[in-house]
Amino acid sequence: MNIHAISAIYRFEMARTRRTLMQSIVSPVISTSLYFVVFGAAIGSRIQHVEGVSYGAFIVPGLIMLSLLTQSISNASFGIYFPKFTGTIYELLSAPVSYLEIVLSYVGAAATKSMVLGLIILATAALFVPLRIEHPLWMILFLVLTAVTFSLFGFIIGIWADGFEKLQLIPLLIVTPLTFLGGSFYSIRMLPPLWQTVTLFNPVVYLISGFRWSFYGLADVSVGVSLGMTLAFLAASLAVVAWIFRTGYRLRT
Amino acid sequence: MLPIISVSGLSKTYASGFQALKNVDLEIRRGEIFALLGPNGAGKTTLIGTVCGLVRPSKGEIRVDGHDIAAEYRATRSLIGLVPQELTTDAFESPWGTVSFSRGLFGKPPNPAHIEKVLRELSLWDKKDSKIITLSGGMKRRLMIAKALSHEPRVLFLDEPSAGVDVELRRDMWQLVRSLREGGVTIILTTHYIEEAEEMADRIGVINKGEIVLVEDKAELMRKLGRKRLALQLQSPLERIPPLLSRYNLELAADGCEMIYTYDAKADRDGIAALLRDLAGSGIAFKDLHTTQSSLEDIFVDLVSDRQ
Ligand SMILES: Nc1ncnc2c1ncn2[C@@H]1O[C@H](COP(=O)(O)OP(=O)(O)O)[C@@H](O)[C@H]1O
Ligand SMILES: [Mg+2]
Numbered sequence: 339m340n341i342h343a344i345s346a347i348y349r350f351e352m353a354r355t356r357r358t359l360m361q362s363i364v365s366p367v368i369s370t371s372l373y374f375v376v377f378g379a380a381i382g383s384r385i386q387h388v389e390g391v392s393y394g395a396f397i398v399p400g401l402i403m404l405s406l407l408t409q410s411i412s413n414a415s416f417g418i419y420f421p422k423f424t425g426t427i428y429e430l431l432s433a434p435v436s437y438l439e440i441v442l443s444y445v446g447a448a449a450t451k452s453m454v455l456g457l458i459i460l461a462t463a464a465l466f467v468p469l470r471i472e473h474p475l476w477m478i479l480f481l482v483l484t485a486v487t488f489s490l491f492g493f494i495i496g497i498w499a500d501g502f503e504k505l506q507l508i509p510l511l512i513v514t515p516l517t518f519l520g521g522s523f524y525s526i527r528m529l530p531p532l533w534q535t536v537t538l539f540n541p542v543v544y545l546i547s548g549f550r551w552s553f554y555g556l557a558d559v560s561v562g563v564s565l566g567m568t569l570a571f572l573a574a575s576l577a578v579v580a581w582i583f584r585t586g587y588r589l590r591t
Numbered sequence: 592m593l594p595i596i597s598v599s600g601l602s603k604t605y606a607s608g609f610q611a612l613k614n615v616d617l618e619i620r621r622g623e624i625f626a627l628l629g630p631n632g633a634g635k636t637t638l639i640g641t642v643c644g645l646v647r648p649s650k651g652e653i654r655v656d657g658h659d660i661a662a663e664y665r666a667t668r669s670l671i672g673l674v675p676q677e678l679t680t681d682a683f684e685s686p687w688g689t690v691s692f693s694r695g696l697f698g699k700p701p702n703p704a705h706i707e708k709v710l711r712e713l714s715l716w717d718k719k720d721s722k723i724i725t726l727s728g729g730m731k732r733r734l735m736i737a738k739a740l741s742h743e744p745r746v747l748f749l750d751e752p753s754a755g756v757d758v759e760l761r762r763d764m765w766q767l768v769r770s771l772r773e774g775g776v777t778i779i780l781t782t783h784y785i786e787e788a789e790e791m792a793d794r795i796g797v798i799n800k801g802e803i804v805l806v807e808d809k810a811e812l813m814r815k816l817g818r819k820r821l822a823l824q825l826q827s828p829l830e831r832i833p834p835l836l837s838r839y840n841l842e843l844a845a846d847g848c849e850m851i852y853t854y855d856a857k858a859d860r861d862g863i864a865a866l867l868r869d870l871a872g873s874g875i876a877f878k879d880l881h882t883t884q885s886s887l888e889d890i891f892v893d894l895v896s897d898r899q
Binding site: 429 | 605606640643644645646647664665666667668669671673675677679680681682683684688691692693694695696697698699700738
């Protein structure tokens, strides 16, 4: 294991966050607070409680998931795309670094950042609404698994992308809509039966449901299914990353 | 002695179907300065890229210090420092940060004293904490050399090191290259400037269209270079060289109207005078004369055009 390399890349990526503190941390916090104000205050005044939890508190896990997903993807995709774009990737490719070490350091850094962000949002939310976390270990487990899985997914996008448009494409066209439609702001039980069924094809539903269960013990689908689905995404992302590295796809000519 | 780098039967065909390297065999000796000379598009960068791990070889084998570059990539890459052709650096890092990063990437524990030494040698010490984006082009190029030296490599690749570099920086760079060689580092540089190969290298390899067409000690090439050619336009054609002149290296050309004398400009400095005396003695008159010297450029053009 080239520990020095892992630590160098990890620290480099974390330093990038510090340099772009505004973009990396402050702006998601502000936008989450805005969601909170708009959805919590505007809608919350009409829907007082969802299954016994105040609406403001009910949307907190969904809000955290929303930024966890988008931030994991954007951090990881940008982290590996940018050196490709500027050409500095030559150094990584000529270094005595294995693919596993590359993934550990880039994905590890991206996941760390988005988890820190998730916790910051959690703390921000606690200023607005009373929070309770019934299953803290599960909460942490879902947080870590989701951050790692979607950082891997972002890493894949970063390698696949050959322009900034492609970098934005998947998060914008797929991930954000799926997250909004995945029960961030409502329980899928509030939907008509047909839409409940359709929604079950949305993978994000399982992530949000499991995460919310760890807070309030409320779930749209059973927590075992949530965990299973999360692990399945993780396995799928790992498989794609392994394939990329076996074939040298878009990294080595 | 085991060559520091040995390339055998190396071919590279890019995804586009273009064959950039054709069955290349090459050995680099330990501690030498080797110049890879060839026109643009010859395959120099591709060859370096395969040794360093940026380009996947289609066929063939490469060993660095006896280790296979694929099976033992950690061993081979730790030995190598690469300064690529293009200027590519991070913008917002500092020289200190980026050179320390490179050292870590190559698996070496932190060593601030070494980083300081490298930055000082490349006259970047004053700028160690500046943002890279504020450095001049020359400084950025030196910074890339500093990054390549951060992990104390035994082999240094310089791809077109003097492209867009001013005279002063070039001089400093050659100074550094020589002192590295004194420390036992093997240096491989690519260039399409003949003077550069001539000035720096111990050995020169010429590459064209993906093929190595010649590898020779520079001294040997220079000896060939040192040969001069004297052409005499005779007043009346000769059938053959008179016996009196047989001790000179002479040929007849242009149906006997021209006499060509080939000689080593350094060794037989007074050869011409003697020849002219003996010509007069044999009653051979000439209308005109001129001398030419074959340059590395001529040799290069010859080699390259032979293959076309
Ligand atoms: N990624 C690539 N895909 C296809 N062709 C390439 C690629 N990289 C280089 N080439 C081609 O291979 C040839 C050799 O390129 P290169 O090794 O860069 O030459 P040099 O460094 O001697 O100028 C050129 O004709 C170039 O166009
Ligand atoms: Mg080149």
